[in-house]
Amino acid sequence: MAITVKFFAIYRDLMGRAEIAIETSPGLKVADIYTQVLGSKARPELRSVTMFAVNEQYVTADTVVHDGDRVAFIPPVSGG
Numbered sequence: 690m691a692i693t694v695k696f697f698a699i700y701r702d703l704m705g706r707a708e709i710a711i712e713t714s715p716g717l718k719v720a721d722i723y724t725q726v727l728g729s730k731a732r733p734e735l736r737s738v739t740m741f742a743v744n745e746q747y748v749t750a751d752t753v754v755h756d757g758d759r760v761a762f763i764p765p766v767s768g769g
Contacts, residue, residue, distance in 0.1 A: 713725065718753055
């Protein structure tokens with residue numbers, strides 16, 4: 690199953706890019722994708738405040754992803 694993972698703000702900095710395309714097993718949840726993609730770069734304190742989206746709709750970490758989905762990791766941001 691192919692999905693696209695988009696990174697914003699600190700996640701883009703951690704990953705060194707704005708998005709990646711990955712092949713993964715069917716039936717995975719957003720939380721599984723988060724762990725799989727970030728691996729050792731994952732930060733528990735950041736995970737607890739991150740919002741997730743699938744196909745531009747906010748979702749929970751328990752949402753199952755499907756072939757062709759676009760998953761986004763959205764950390765809290767500030768600015769002015």
